[in-house]
Amino acid sequence: MIKANGLTKRYGGRTDRTGRAGKTVVDRLTFTVEPGAVTGFLGPNGAGKSTTMRMILGLDAPTAGHVTVAGRAYAGHPAPLHEVGALLEARAVHPGRTAHHHLMALAHTHGIPRSRVEHVLDLAGLTDVAGQRVKGFSLGMGQRLGIAAALLGDPATVILDEPVNGLDPEGVLWIRNLLKSLAADGHTVFVSSHLMSEMALTAERLIIIGRGRLLAETTVADFVRDSGVTAMKVVSPDARTLSGLLAGPGVEVTPGAGPDELDVRGADGPYIGRIAAAHSVPVYELTPRTASLEQAFMDLTRDEVEYQAGAITHEAPTGATA
Amino acid sequence: MSTVKTARVGVTPARVLRSEWHKFWTLRSTWIMLSTASVLILGTGLVMAIGHEPAGGGLGEVGDPVVLTLIGVQFGQILLPVLGVLFSAGEYSTGMIRASLCAVPRRLPVLWAKAAVFAAVTMAVSSVTVLTTFLLAQPFLSDTDMAASLTDPGIAGAVAGTAVALTLFGVLGLGLGALIRSVPGAIGAFFAGAVILPEVLSAVPSNAVQDAVAYFPARAGESLGAVQQHDGALSDGPALVALCLWALMTLLAAGRLLKRRDV
Numbered sequence: 001m002i003k004a005n006g007l008t009k010r011y012g013g014r015t016d017r018t019g020r021a022g023k024t025v026v027d028r029l030t031f032t033v034e035p036g037a038v039t040g041f042l043g044p045n046g047a048g049k050s051t052t053m054r055m056i057l058g059l060d061a062p063t064a065g066h067v068t069v070a071g072r073a074y075a076g077h078p079a080p081l082h083e084v085g086a087l088l089e090a091r092a093v094h095p096g097r098t099a100h101h102h103l104m105a106l107a108h109t110h111g112i113p114r115s116r117v118e119h120v121l122d123l124a125g126l127t128d129v130a131g132q133r134v135k136g137f138s139l140g141m142g143q144r145l146g147i148a149a150a151l152l153g154d155p156a157t158v159i160l161d162e163p164v165n166g167l168d169p170e171g172v173l174w175i176r177n178l179l180k181s182l183a184a185d186g187h188t189v190f191v192s193s194h195l196m197s198e199m200a201l202t203a204e205r206l207i208i209i210g211r212g213r214l215l216a217e218t219t220v221a222d223f224v225r226d227s228g229v230t231a232m233k234v235v236s237p238d239a240r241t242l243s244g245l246l247a248g249p250g251v252e253v254t255p256g257a258g259p260d261e262l263d264v265r266g267a268d269g270p271y272i273g274r275i276a277a278a279h280s281v282p283v284y285e286l287t288p289r290t291a292s293l294e295q296a297f298m299d300l301t302r303d304e305v306e307y308q309a310g311a312i313t314h315e316a317p318t319g320a321t322a
Numbered sequence: 323m324s325t326v327k328t329a330r331v332g333v334t335p336a337r338v339l340r341s342e343w344h345k346f347w348t349l350r351s352t353w354i355m356l357s358t359a360s361v362l363i364l365g366t367g368l369v370m371a372i373g374h375e376p377a378g379g380g381l382g383e384v385g386d387p388v389v390l391t392l393i394g395v396q397f398g399q400i401l402l403p404v405l406g407v408l409f410s411a412g413e414y415s416t417g418m419i420r421a422s423l424c425a426v427p428r429r430l431p432v433l434w435a436k437a438a439v440f441a442a443v444t445m446a447v448s449s450v451t452v453l454t455t456f457l458l459a460q461p462f463l464s465d466t467d468m469a470a471s472l473t474d475p476g477i478a479g480a481v482a483g484t485a486v487a488l489t490l491f492g493v494l495g496l497g498l499g500a501l502i503r504s505v506p507g508a509i510g511a512f513f514a515g516a517v518i519l520p521e522v523l524s525a526v527p528s529n530a531v532q533d534a535v536a537y538f539p540a541r542a543g544e545s546l547g548a549v550q551q552h553d554g555a556l557s558d559g560p561a562l563v564a565l566c567l568w569a570l571m572t573l574l575a576a577g578r579l580l581k582r583r584d585v
Contacts, residue, residue, distance in 0.1 A: 058427045060584040075427035084424075092420040094349065094412065098395060101348035102421075108341035109333050109425040149421060185524025 001188055002033035002056060002157065006065030009051050025051045027212035033190045035156070036123075040203030040220070041192040044301050048212035049192040050089045053161050056190075057086055070156055070216045081153030089161040095135040098116040099126055099145050102134060103152060109154055117152070124148035125174075139166030147175070157188040164198060176202045178286045193222065195225075196297035200224070209302040224293060234262040234272055235285035242281045246272060260284070333426055335435070341425070342435040346409060355405040356443075359398040360451040364458070366394025371459035374466055386549050387470035388480035391459040392452055398488045399540070402444055403495025403516075407508040409440055410576075411499030419585055429580050433500055436495060437573055444492040448485040457479050461519065476549040483546035483558060490565045491516075494539060497572030501579060516540055516568075537564040553556065 007029040007263040012022035033039045043049050054060040058074040066073065069084050077083045089313045093102050116290050121130045124144040128138070132146065143166055150158055162180075164172045179202055183189045193199050199206060200220055208216040208223075216223070236242045239260045243253045251266040264272060270285050276283045326563055370393055410433075413419040426432050443456045454470075463469050494516065499508040520538035522529050535541055536556050545551060545561035556564065 050409050054584070057424055059423060061582075066485070074406050075429075077427075078334070082332070086424055092417045092424075094345075094416045094418040096351065096416075098346075098348070101344065104423050105344045105348065106421060108344050111334075111337055116406055166509050195571055280452050 001035055001071070002031075002067065002069050002159075002190060004029050004031050004052070004056070004065070004067040006030055007067050008050065008054060008064040009048070009055060009060060010063040026055070026062075027095060027210050029209065029212070029214055030065075031207050031214060031217050032060040033157075033188055033207070034188050034322070035185060035188040037204040038179045038189045038191060038202055039205040039207060041190060041207050041209070042195065042196060042199055042297065043192075043209040043261055045194055045213075046211075047194075047209045047301075049194075051212075052209075053086070053088065053159055053190075053192065056159060057084065057088075059088075066278065069152065079110055079153070079230055080105070081112070081155065083153075083154060083157060085150035085155035085158045086159040087150045087161060087163055089165075091142055091146070092149075093134045093142070093145060096133055097136075098131050098133050099148075100130040102145065103149060106149060106152060112152060116154075118150045123151065140168055140171050143167055143170070145191055147178075155187075158182055158190070160189075160191045162194070164193070172198075182289035185188050196294045200293050208297070208300060211301070215300055222298070231289040232264045232269060232272060233285065233287040233289055234264055234283060235260050236262070236276065236281055236283050238281045241279070244282075245279055245281070247276050263289075324408075333428075335431055336425055338431040338435040339438060341430070342439045346439050349412075349530070351405065351408050351412075353400050355408075359401040360447060362397035362406075363392065363394035363451050366397070367455035367458075367459045368462070369393045370394075371462035374463060376466055383537075384479075387460075387463065387465075387468040387545060388456065388469055388477060388484065388549050391456050391463075392481070392484050392547060394455070395452065395484055396486055398448065399491050399543065402448075402488055402492035403498075403512050404509055406440060406492045406495030406497075407499035407505055408514065409497045409506045410436060411503055411508045414503040415505050423585055428576055433573070433577050433580055436500075437496055440496050441493050443490040445485065448488040449482070452481055452485045452488070453576070459580055462570045470549075479558060480547055480549045483548075483562070486562065487543035487546045487565060489541060490569045491543060491571040494572055497569060497576050500576035501572060539565055539568050542568075544564050 007026055008024065009026040010022045010024045017195070018221050029048075029052060033104075035183060041049050041052070051060060051101070055062050056069060056074060072078070074080060074084060077302055099121065100117065103120065106116065107114070107117050118127070118130075121127050124147055126141065126144055126148060127143065134142065137145065147160070150160065158179075163175050168174065174262070179191060183204070191203065201219055204215065206218050206220055206223055208218075218226070233256060234242065235256075237260055238261050243262055246267060247253045248264075248305060250266065254263045255261070256263045269288065272286060273283065337564060370390055374390070413422060422432050423429055438577055460470065470477050472481065495508070495512055498511050499505070502508040502511055504571070516539040520535045521536045523538075526532075532554060536554055537560075542556060542561040542564040545555045546565065548555070551557060555561075
């Protein structure tokens with residue numbers, strides 16, 4: 001269980017010597033991450049996710065507010081690696097050390113046996129490269145080593161900052177299953193991402209922030225419902241018939257990209273499937289539009305995006321005329 | 323997932339020491355720096371001994387058997403501080419410090435353990451190297467004015483002083499690395515502050531400045547490693563205290579900042 005209360009991080013003080021206001025990266029965040037579920041920590045780049053995670057781990061000191069893990073500040077735990085395992089955004093490994101020695105060095109601080117180091121290396125699929133220096137690791141192997149380090153102490157709470165970054169599809173699937181199994185075992189799992197579509201597949205609960213402020217603390221199911229994203233892509237050889245059957249109050253049917261394709265809003269998969277079956281209309285594809293889920297997330301965070309691409313204008317630069 | 327039932331007592335000073343010991347020996351730079359320093363000290367000492375003119379009074383004559391045979395410690399006085407910087411500041415440049423401080427969030431034990439492991443190892447390596455060099459060089463000097471035995475007055479103290487000075491130089495480098503958190507920055511600060519600054523200051527025509535210069539690490543180290551003191555140099559006691567204070571104050575400043583700063 002992670003509890004943040006009024007957590008704030010401001011750089012440069014209230015106003016620095018030049019009179020500019022300090023930059024508030026995390027702004028009075030209050031949230032709770034419960035055990036037994038994967039909680040997604042979502043926000044655009046620069047929203048303050050990594051800073052929040054560093055404050056949870058005591059690497060950055062909050063300007064105001066406080067955060068506890070399992071009822072105590074992180075640094076107050078006598079055996080922190082058994083309480084919390086963390087993967088941070090940047091690599092936290094000396095590239096000159098082998099994967100095995102890196103984990104052994106961390107294990108020694110808690111008296112964790114060599115067998116456990118070998119177990120997490122195996123879990124992360126790194127046994128074959130355990131004797132190689134981290135210098136030669138790909139981004140994905142580096143992430144796997146970071147996750148092995150996070151699991152080293154068999155912690156009750158796992159905090160992962162953008163864990164799927166740089167992983168191949170197999171690695172992404174591995175992370176999803178790992179996170180779900182950890183949550184099913186009763187662990188507290190807190191995972192940051194800037195991709196709603198990834199979180200929709202992994203997380204049950206969501207904490208969404210923008211510019212350091214809490215925008216929503218919800219569940220994926222509620223988010224999907226509230227965002228009104230019920231668009232389904234339907235492919236049927238008899239699209240015209242199906243269109244007529246589905247259209248009605250609250251259900252909007254529009255032609256999709258292909259000739260046999262429909263975009264259906266206001267009806268979910270089971271509903272469309274039942275209607276089609278009842279009228280013996282074959283359906284080749286029935287897919288929720290996850291792009292729309294991403295859209296809903298972007299709508300929510302639009303005003304809070306730190307680095308927004310400006311509209312391209314074609315005005316002549318002033319003063320540049322000869 | 324299997325649970326780690328054994329040894330849940332958590333972080334202890336002994337475990338942090340064990341961890342730093344493991345970190346120290348699992349980097350190539352450690353082996354390269356320590357062996358290079360030893361080989362250079364030994365090699366230079368033997369060359370100096372073999373090439374020594376028995377008549378004495380030649381150009382560049384050093385009137386001190388310990389300084390003569392251990393002239394190579396100057397390599398060590400560069401290599402060991404650099405190794406110290408790599409051991410401490412290297413954690414920041416690689417990001418390893420975040421993993422280290424997540425494991426030991428009270429932070430200070432990491433710095434103390436690092437300094438203890440580094441000091442113990444460099445003291446052992448320096449002592450063995452310096453003593454071996456002196457003993458191997460002496461047979462070549464037996465019939466010269468530089469013939470000396472460890473039992474002669476001041477000799478054993480100067481040999482030991484050389485090893486202690488080397489160790490404290492290394493610890494100073496480690497402290498600077500932890501303080502400045504950048505490998506090039508700390509190496510630059512070491513050379514500017516410990517090596518170049520006293521040379522520049524010694525050109526200042528002021529007695530007070532001249533007296534102060536004797537307390538700088540390089541000069542204090544020279545005093546510790548010499549049998550005969552130059553004019554204006556410190557005697558062994560004050561030189562040892564001065565060198566210890568440089569290393570200790572740097573470490574304490576680094577500890578104070580480590581406790582306060584974000585990582």
